[in-house]
Amino acid sequence: xxxxxxxxxxxxxxxxxxxxxxxxxxxxxxxxxxxxxxxxxxxxxxxxxxxxxxxxxxxxxxxxxxxxxxxxxxxxxxxxxxxxxxxxxxxxxxxxxxxxxxxxxxxxxxxxxxxxxxxxxxxxxxxxxxxxxxxxxxxxxxxxxxxxxxxxxxxxxxxxxxxxxxxxxxxxxxxxxxxxxxxxxxxxxxxxxxxxxxxxxxxxxxxxxxxxxxxxxxxxxxxxxxxxxxxxxxxxxxxxxxxxxxxxxxxxxxxxxxxxxxxxxxxxxxxxxxxxxxxxxxxxxxxxxxxxxxxxxxxxxxxxxxxxxxxxxxxxxxxxxxxxxxxxxxxxxxxxxxxxxxxxxxxxxxxxxxxxxxxxxxxxxxxxxxxxxxxxxxxxxxxxxxxxxxxxxxxxxxxxxxxxxxxxxxxxxxxxxxxxxxxxxxxxxxxxxxxxxxxxxxxxxxxxxxxxxxxxxxxxxxxxxxxxxxxxxxxxxxxxxxxxxxxxxxxxxxxxxxxxxxxxxxxxxxxxxxxxxxxxxxxxxxxxxxxxxxxxxxxxxxxxxxxxxxxxxxxxxxxxxxxxxxxxxxxxxxxxxxxxxxxxxxxxxxxxxxxxxxxxxxxxxxxxxxxxxxxxxxxxxxxxxxxx
Amino acid sequence: xxxxxxxxxxxxxxxxxxxxxxxxxxxxxxxxxxxxxxxxxxxxxxxxxxxxxxxxxxxxxxxxxxxxxxxx
Numbered sequence: 001x002x003x004x005x006x007x008x009x010x011x012x013x014x015x016x017x018x019x020x021x022x023x024x025x026x027x028x029x030x031x032x033x034x035x036x037x038x039x040x041x042x043x044x045x046x047x048x049x050x051x052x053x054x055x056x057x058x059x060x061x062x063x064x065x066x067x068x069x070x071x072x073x074x075x076x077x078x079x080x081x082x083x084x085x086x087x088x089x090x091x092x093x094x095x096x097x098x099x100x101x102x103x104x105x106x107x108x109x110x111x112x113x114x115x116x117x118x119x120x121x122x123x124x125x126x127x128x129x130x131x132x133x134x135x136x137x138x139x140x141x142x143x144x145x146x147x148x149x150x151x152x153x154x155x156x157x158x159x160x161x162x163x164x165x166x167x168x169x170x171x172x173x174x175x176x177x178x179x180x181x182x183x184x185x186x187x188x189x190x191x192x193x194x195x196x197x198x199x200x201x202x203x204x205x206x207x208x209x210x211x212x213x214x215x216x217x218x219x220x221x222x223x224x225x226x227x228x229x230x231x232x233x234x235x236x237x238x239x240x241x242x243x244x245x246x247x248x249x250x251x252x253x254x255x256x257x258x259x260x261x262x263x264x265x266x267x268x269x270x271x272x273x274x275x276x277x278x279x280x281x282x283x284x285x286x287x288x289x290x291x292x293x294x295x296x297x298x299x300x301x302x303x304x305x306x307x308x309x310x311x312x313x314x315x316x317x318x319x320x321x322x323x324x325x326x327x328x329x330x331x332x333x334x335x336x337x338x339x340x341x342x343x344x345x346x347x348x349x350x351x352x353x354x355x356x357x358x359x360x361x362x363x364x365x366x367x368x369x370x371x372x373x374x375x376x377x378x379x380x381x382x383x384x385x386x387x388x389x390x391x392x393x394x395x396x397x398x399x400x401x402x403x404x405x406x407x408x409x410x411x412x413x414x415x416x417x418x419x420x421x422x423x424x425x426x427x428x429x430x431x432x433x434x435x436x437x438x439x440x441x442x443x444x445x446x447x448x449x450x451x452x453x454x455x456x457x458x459x460x461x462x463x464x465x466x467x468x469x470x471x472x473x474x475x476x477x478x479x480x481x482x483x484x485x486x487x488x489x490x491x492x493x494x495x496x497x498x499x500x501x502x503x504x505x506x507x508x509x510x511x512x513x514x515x516x517x518x519x520x521x522x523x524x525x526x527x528x529x530x531x532x533x534x535x536x537x538x539x540x541x542x543x544x545x546x547x548x549x550x551x552x553x554x555x556x557x558x559x560x561x562x563x564x565x566x567x568x569x570x571x572x573x574x575x576x577x578x579x580x581x582x583x584x585x586x587x588x589x590x591x592x593x594x595x596x597x598x599x600x601x602x603x604x605x606x607x608x609x610x611x612x613x614x615x616x617x618x619x620x621x622x623x624x625x626x627x628x
Numbered sequence: 629x630x631x632x633x634x635x636x637x638x639x640x641x642x643x644x645x646x647x648x649x650x651x652x653x654x655x656x657x658x659x660x661x662x663x664x665x666x667x668x669x670x671x672x673x674x675x676x677x678x679x680x681x682x683x684x685x686x687x688x689x690x691x692x693x694x695x696x697x698x699x700x
Contacts, residue, residue, distance in 0.1 A: 050695070053694045054694070057694075063641070100638075100639070107664070111665075111666075221665065221667070221669075223662050223664045224665070224669055225660075234647075238644075284641070285641055286641050289639075290639070290640035290663075293640060294640075296664075297665075
């Protein structure tokens with residue numbers, strides 16, 4: 001609690017105790033009135049003062065003013081009726097203040113909770129000066145400086161590992177609990193926690209441009225992009241308060257006049273004025289206006305805990321209405337890295353064949369060569385290889401251990417007049433001939449991510465109508481991937497511009513109130529990401545381009561997070577709707593019951609504060625995303 | 629030109645009122661008040677001096693919510 005809140009709590013306690021005590025003191029008349037007025041002053045002086053300032057600034061429908069009018073009005077009625085019942089006015093003010101206190105406490109608390117969730121801000125960076133480590137503010141570290149991160153510390157800035165190796169806990173960024181290992185030469189992202197090694201890092205970015213600063217800024221500002229529900233509520237609030245006030249005025253004047261002149265019965269002014277004052281008590285739309293942004297704030301905070309960054313409340317709302325998901329294949333559903341997926345050898349052992357291929361390709365940095373080198377588990381001794389000759393578009397011929405090895409595609413084999421076997425597998429086929437004898441082939445393909453299949457199933461469970469895959473890859477590869485993952489529609493051999501056209505076709509074909517999401521790795525699909533209703537970029541750790549282009553950013557590259565994001569959004573939106581409907585209907589009910597005289601002012605203030613408390617508690621529920 | 633300011637405001641409806649008041653201030657092209665983050669993003673019209681405009685913004689905001697704060 002801050003100072004303001006503590007003062008308010010004291011005032012509430014003192015006023016309540018005095019009010020109770022006063023019930024047992026047998027005083028009447030003017031003295032009694034003075035005592036009650038004193039308590040009223042203790043609990044309500046700031047409201048009175050603010051409403052006075054409001055009047056001077058011509059802000060008539062200010063909530064303070066309305067509370068002041070309502071409570072003073074009740075006081076006046078009690079004096080006029082000589083009932084001596086001043087409790088009501090004070091109680092109304094008291095409950096109103098309790099409600100306000102609760103609200104400000106709850107908001108402050110959830111704000112702190114959510115900021116704590118995103119506790120990735122590093123407090124310091126270690127810089128080595130004359131062999132001694134000194135702690136400095138991460139802001140003061142320049143690009144190219146060398147920092148040291150010890151076990152248990154947060155990596156303060158993005159950089160490249162110069163020395164040491166360690167496991168990193170990336171869960172605060174990605175929600176993924178499996179540690180990530182880094183060695184010399186690896187890029188390292190700020191916000192990770194070094195678990196076990198000492199790392200020397202050369203920074204590549206200033207703090208303001210580092211991943212941590214970007215993420216924090218993104219999450220903090222996310223609620224500035226307001227959703228339709230929020231805009232609806234603020235419009236509603238603008239109409240609601242004046243409407244209730246004018247209704248109150250009408251209620252105070254019209255029925256008594258009708259009674260007096262048309263029905264010729266008593267005017268009963270005090271009854272109708274009292275009912276009108278009850279209206280004023282429920283005229284403040286605060287519960288509603290508060291609970292909606294609070295729900296979004298909690299939902300966005302909860303999602304970011306899972307490594308899902310939603311750039312605005314409006315995007316969270318749009319996420320919940322996704323019915324079509326369009327994927328880019330490479331890097332999204334597949335690893336985007338070529339891997340040896342099969343070795344079809346004939347006479348040689350599988351390992352031996354791979355070894356020859358890797359040795360022949362040892363000097364090349366082509367992605368296919370690299371994948372062959374990776375697949376060969378042993379060491380590559382370049383001294384065994386001589387006379388390397390790269391035949392562009394065909395492959396490589398080289399001498400390995402004195403043997404004449406040719407590694408390449410169909411064309412190379414044809415050129416060398418080697419009888420090769422066709423392969424039924426999809427992917428890139430690399431044939432190998434040793435001394436002009438066919439030795440077998442290796443299949444290299446992009447490997448499907450292990451979670452992709454479940455990701456598609458999750459999406460179906462989340463109510464997605466159709467999944468579509470777009471790829472620049474060959475049709476056979478695309479069909480196989482789509483078949484394995486059970487994707488509904490595939491378009492292959494597309495250029496980047498074709499992907500935009502495909503997405504546009506899907507956008508025109510879909511129903512009006514459903515949304516289409518495009519999921520990509522954010523590297524070269526920026527136009528499609530912006531064209532779709534929602535652009536989702538995956539595997540964004542350390543990729544600024546992806547964070548920039550997308551509306552929703554998945555820090556991890558696990559495609560299952562897409563369904564998770566949709567579920568979080570759905571949960572958050574249902575909380576928002578619950579709160580809107582609940583708060584509006586309770587208010588409407590109170591107005592109705594107040595107008596016919598069933599609900600008195602006690603009832604009204606209880607309902608008002610109660611709705612607010614329930615709505616706030618419900619909103620905070622959006623923070624819990626464990627089961628999404 | 630867009631600028632981000634830290635604000636202090638107690639109630640959500642007051643934050644909405646502040647947003648309205650800021651939008652109506654001369655020299656302000658657009659404004660968003662983020663109640664949860666306690667921040668205000670003000671977009672100024674071309675050629676306006678932010679500091680001078682913000683003086684007016686604070687004055688107008690104080691009219692709708694007397695104990696609000698804007699740091700600029």
